[in-house]
Amino acid sequence: MSKAPIAYLTRKEIFSACHRLHSPRLSKEENAQVYGKCNNVNGHGHNYVVEVTLCGPVDGDTGMVMNINDLKKYMDNAIMEPLDHKNLDKDVPHFSNLVSTTENVAVFIWNNLKAQLPRPTMLHEVKIYETEKNIVIFRGEFD
Ligand SMILES: Nc1nc2c(c(=O)[nH]1)N=C([C@H](O)[C@H](O)COP(=O)(O)OP(=O)(O)OP(=O)(O)O)CN2
Numbered sequence: 001m002s003k004a005p006i007a008y009l010t011r012k013e014i015f016s017a018c019h020r021l022h023s024p025r026l027s028k029e030e031n032a033q034v035y036g037k038c039n040n041v042n043g044h045g046h047n048y049v050v051e052v053t054l055c056g057p058v059d060g061d062t063g064m065v066m067n068i069n070d071l072k073k074y075m076d077n078a079i080m081e082p083l084d085h086k087n088l089d090k091d092v093p094h095f096s097n098l099v100s101t102t103e104n105v106a107v108f109i110w111n112n113l114k115a116q117l118p119r120p121t122m123l124h125e126v127k128i129y130e131t132e133k134n135i136v137i138f139r140g141e142f143d
């Protein structure tokens with residue numbers, strides 16, 4: 001029997017949210033120094049573009065790594081429902097005591113997706129464009 005080819009499947013979603021970069025582990029002065037304009041108490045917003053990539057065998061019967069309709073459902077639950085049109089720092093309990101950098105948002109999304117996927121090991125990458133120029137990739141790695 002021939003082996004199934006392994007493919008990477010990516011889907012993109014866009015969510016809008018506001019936030020302020022402020023770490024509870026730093027003093028007021030340190031926060032101002034580290035985050036500069038992003039520490040402004042009024043906050044600011046982004047249209048975050050999130051690309052989720054799964055990796056897995058192409059099913060011989062369906063021809064799919066996963067049905068995109070199912071991936072869309074998982075991403076709605078893991079990304080859109082908790083984050084879209086939210087104040088990340090005030091509306092999302094995960095960030096009540098954790099600075100809402102894009103790195104931390106990527107880890108949050110990764111963990112939400114992992115908890116839902118029928119085969120969590122399929123999750124390969126979460127990539128977020130906070131702006132056109134600022135991009136974070138998380139692949140579930142720890143130092
Ligand atoms: N490592 C990180 N550094 C910064 C993050 C982050 O999430 N991780 N986030 C920010 C701010 O949230 C900020 O919104 C960045 O915006 P800005 O500097 O305006 O964005 P650009 O770099 O695209 O804009 P410029 O035109 O270059 O000013 C800051 N740092």
Ligand SMILES: [Zn+2]
Pocket residue numbers: 019038044045046
């Ligand atoms: Zn920002």
